[in-house]
Amino acid sequence: MNPSDKRVLIVGGGIAGLSAALYLADLKVSVSLAERAGALGGHAKELVCKALDVCVHCGACLVDEKIERVLGHPGIEVFLGTDLVDVSKEAGKEADEPHLWTGYYSVTLKREGEKTVLETEAIILAQGFSTFDPVKKPYGYGLFEDVITNLSLEKMIGQTGELRKPSDKGMVKKMAFIQCVGSRDAGEGHPWCSKVCCASALRLSALIKQMEPDIEITIFYIDIQNPGSALNANYHQIPSDLRLIRSIPADIFKTGDDQLKMSYFDPVKGEGLDEDFDLVVLSVGLVPNKDAGILSSICGVELDDYGFIKADSDQGIFLAGTVSGPMDIAESVKSAGQAAFEAIEYFEKEYFEKEGRKKSL
Amino acid sequence: MSSIPLTGKAAIIGSGKTALELADKLSGSGIEVLLLTKNGPQNSPLLKDYSDQKKKGIEILTDRTVTGCSGETGDYRLTLCSKGKKTVREVGLIIILEEEKREPKLPLYGLDPSKNIIPLSKMNKKIGKDKSGNVFFITGLLDEGNPADLREALLSSIFILENTKKNKESAAFILTSNLKVAALGLESLKTKALGAGVQIFKFNKTMPRIKQRSHSSVTINFIDDITDSEHEYNADLLVIDEQVYPDPYMDDLIKIFGLKRNGAGFPTRENISRLSYRTNRRGVLAAGALESAEIKALALESITSLNPASVSGETNDRPCIDPKLCARCLTCFRLCPHQAIELNNKLNIGLDNKLKNELNIANSQNPVISPNACEGCGICLSACPAGAIRADLPLIQNKTDSVSDSVSDRPKTEGSDTHPFLTVFCCRRSAVRAGRKALGEGQYLPRNLKVVEVPCAGSIGEEDIFKAFCEQADGVLILTCHEGNCHSDQGNILAIRRMARVEKSLEQSGFSEKRLAAASLASNMGAGFARILNRFEKTIAGLEPKLDQRLDDRNEQRPD
Numbered sequence: 001m002n003p004s005d006k007r008v009l010i011v012g013g014g015i016a017g018l019s020a021a022l023y024l025a026d027l028k029v030s031v032s033l034a035e036r037a038g039a040l041g042g043h044a045k046e047l048v049c050k051a052l053d054v055c056v057h058c059g060a061c062l063v064d065e066k067i068e069r070v071l072g073h074p075g076i077e078v079f080l081g082t083d084l085v086d087v088s089k090e091a092g093k094e095a096d097e098p099h100l101w102t103g104y105y106s107v108t109l110k111r112e113g114e115k116t117v118l119e120t121e122a123i124i125l126a127q128g129f130s131t132f133d134p135v136k137k138p139y140g141y142g143l144f145e146d147v148i149t150n151l152s153l154e155k156m157i158g159q160t161g162e163l164r165k166p167s168d169k170g171m172v173k174k175m176a177f178i179q180c181v182g183s184r185d186a187g188e189g190h191p192w193c194s195k196v197c198c199a200s201a202l203r204l205s206a207l208i209k210q211m212e213p214d215i216e217i218t219i220f221y222i223d224i225q226n227p228g229s230a231l232n233a234n235y236h237q238i239p240s241d242l243r244l245i246r247s248i249p250a251d252i253f254k255t256g257d258d259q260l261k262m263s264y265f266d267p268v269k270g271e272g273l274d275e276d277f278d279l280v281v282l283s284v285g286l287v288p289n290k291d292a293g294i295l296s297s298i299c300g301v302e303l304d305d306y307g308f309i310k311a312d313s314d315q316g317i318f319l320a321g322t323v324s325g326p327m328d329i330a331e332s333v334k335s336a337g338q339a340a341f342e343a344i345e346y347f348e349k350e351y352f353e354k355e356g357r358k359k360s361l
Numbered sequence: 362m363s364s365i366p367l368t369g370k371a372a373i374i375g376s377g378k379t380a381l382e383l384a385d386k387l388s389g390s391g392i393e394v395l396l397l398t399k400n401g402p403q404n405s406p407l408l409k410d411y412s413d414q415k416k417k418g419i420e421i422l423t424d425r426t427v428t429g430c431s432g433e434t435g436d437y438r439l440t441l442c443s444k445g446k447k448t449v450r451e452v453g454l455i456i457i458l459e460e461e462k463r464e465p466k467l468p469l470y471g472l473d474p475s476k477n478i479i480p481l482s483k484m485n486k487k488i489g490k491d492k493s494g495n496v497f498f499i500t501g502l503l504d505e506g507n508p509a510d511l512r513e514a515l516l517s518s519i520f521i522l523e524n525t526k527k528n529k530e531s532a533a534f535i536l537t538s539n540l541k542v543a544a545l546g547l548e549s550l551k552t553k554a555l556g557a558g559v560q561i562f563k564f565n566k567t568m569p570r571i572k573q574r575s576h577s578s579v580t581i582n583f584i585d586d587i588t589d590s591e592h593e594y595n596a597d598l599l600v601i602d603e604q605v606y607p608d609p610y611m612d613d614l615i616k617i618f619g620l621k622r623n624g625a626g627f628p629t630r631e632n633i634s635r636l637s638y639r640t641n642r643r644g645v646l647a648a649g650a651l652e653s654a655e656i657k658a659l660a661l662e663s664i665t666s667l668n669p670a671s672v673s674g675e676t677n678d679r680p681c682i683d684p685k686l687c688a689r690c691l692t693c694f695r696l697c698p699h700q701a702i703e704l705n706n707k708l709n710i711g712l713d714n715k716l717k718n719e720l721n722i723a724n725s726q727n728p729v730i731s732p733n734a735c736e737g738c739g740i741c742l743s744a745c746p747a748g749a750i751r752a753d754l755p756l757i758q759n760k761t762d763s764v765s766d767s768v769s770d771r772p773k774t775e776g777s778d779t780h781p782f783l784t785v786f787c788c789r790r791s792a793v794r795a796g797r798k799a800l801g802e803g804q805y806l807p808r809n810l811k812v813v814e815v816p817c818a819g820s821i822g823e824e825d826i827f828k829a830f831c832e833q834a835d836g837v838l839i840l841t842c843h844e845g846n847c848h849s850d851q852g853n854i855l856a857i858r859r860m861a862r863v864e865k866s867l868e869q870s871g872f873s874e875k876r877l878a879a880a881s882l883a884s885n886m887g888a889g890f891a892r893i894l895n896r897f898e899k900t901i902a903g904l905e906p907k908l909d910q911r912l913d914d915r916n917e918q919r920p921d
Binding site: 023026027028031047048049051053054055057059060062063064066068093158159160161184186191192193195198222223224225226246267268270305325330333334335336337338340341342344345348 | 364386389390485507508539540541542543544545546547548549552563565566572586587589631632633636637654655657658659660661662664666668670673790791794800802842843844845846881883884886887888889892914
């Protein structure tokens, strides 16, 4: 039985897609990996290392290692700048022992106008998430240059190594994070916690404090979620002079002399306050991939109540990573392992049903 | 599996729900499973249908403790003890799924055990239905909670309010400092709980006072964070969260397998290179209680571990110990982060009898490197005081005379007066990758740079650093992974220690200790790599004296 007769198509080359590809290819399953962008890595590639001296286990550095391995792996065929355009289920090949699997997918990929058709036994969807567009919130995003998202902040620090106001490249003396922007928000139709933003904001704060010791950082939050592990949180690196205010600000406006003024209710003082900031960072939530609707019609899969894609294990379509819901890098890698196992279980099941019958005879 | 080659049995140590579900998944994949539990069959209700499991290819051995382990991934020999009798079983993979111990956090809240105080995991529907009055759930109040506990508290409190007996009034309260909703469906469940009448209080400003008056009476006083109103209740039932810690048997297992622990005492470290469920030892996986989806991920890791290609690892060249030079000090054995060094007299088979007699080693325990367990970090090599360990690994071979091609493509310098010669030892996992990223981003790097790639910073010996100085370096920089991110666990720390010793020698010889430095980074820090190197160049350029006596030699050798 030639192992590479089995092929799995993985759509999406972020941390989940890369992990699933490696898991399967290391087991000699043939893998085709299609990525829409011109390079592999997805969102996690833009994340900055948040260690001060001690690793904070965010997993961002894993992406480059995996990209290296995937590109060098003889069993993984990579398609960059490639979109998934069609998926059709084909009837079976001749059943001959022990290869009892009788169905497969004919998948059409498109790159710069050119189409490729692949045959694959199973499909793993790993297209990742989209971020909430904070234009809908009264924070002046899109209007005020110094109101940015947490991802933009990561990009700035990662690329320049410095923290500066986007408007005039000036120093930042006072900054604020607003958590849960578009998350835990039934009004927006997002009644879920995006899981990763609390840890991200806390770690970024510690990193920024190390870069600029005199900076004043405030975090506006609802609840602080645990970074990573479900057990006792690892907060020892959080600077003690970090202001944590359990309140979500009402709005932001510009003052006469071009400062950002934020209004919020201070629960300790019990009154509404206005405060000036140089930079405001919105921790935007992880929402369903904006192409979830298209994907669901191409692959014939459903969306769940929140709009995230649902797997169809009976039909050989599995999910890895944030395409199914918010999760951090460690969980994405785990879910890739889960999807790889499910795919293998799926195209091996006919074989094992037969083996099982043999055993009980 | 028909299309995936697998060899060897999988041994699962544990007998809980997770262990049995995993056993099922693995045997369904055609893997023979050996389930070992220290419990008797009567303690494990799930083991009752043993005969059924046997048919499926799962062998269950109860009343068995693991007391020893030798070998390496793909070829482990487990010593099992049962009622004083010892047996040895051969397996390819070991999965530790021993259950956690739970203790209600009574000491944390200053409480004594009482009839109306129960741990969260003991809360069940029967209690919920029978109980009336005020039920308080305490989760993550004085320390951090977690989503699993909150889910339990929310589900139970909703159940209580929806199922109270007629004529009996019930109220359910949840007291916490942060609502841990970072899990599927919890935010919606919280909304549902509030709708059902569950009262949730979050505390930041002040903490509730929980007082036990007599053996069965508990009163709770608190000030609402938001409204500042005072409340006092009599708690008819107090449900508190639990501390989780490893069972003493787990401590034994950790010692037997030579595993490293995380902060909570469990054998899976949070080290990113150990995702998912791996330990520092190849062929040994570990996890706690898992959800079904996670069990599949663990099953995949198990399959990967039993795949022959994975067993033999990435390279075939391994360091080996020369028995003629080995002083049997066991330094390598103690330092190996992967338990890849075995004390063995069996493996002397390769030596001829004359040599054995000559060296009197026929019956002694010699350290031998297990080829499949070794990950080629090179720590043993540089630690060996007798220089008895050799390797054909190109990286270790060329450690002190390699020049990295990838860094020769440097951008031109701008406006610097002096360009001291810098030798940078780069850990292959982090620093080399960061360096490549820096080049890809067009970062400015020091002009006279010599990069020495090493598999792990722990493989850098003191003699390597001295040699670098002897070969023109004005400054030597050691780049390691961040603490807690080293694939060899403590390779970075070993490197720092050795560096400290060399620093002393430098000082005593009249050189500035600033000529030797270390920094840690991660593989995605392109800008960081450049920043560290440029800062170091500046430091070295500013040092006096400038090693004048060697200036003539250097002028001859320096390329123009």
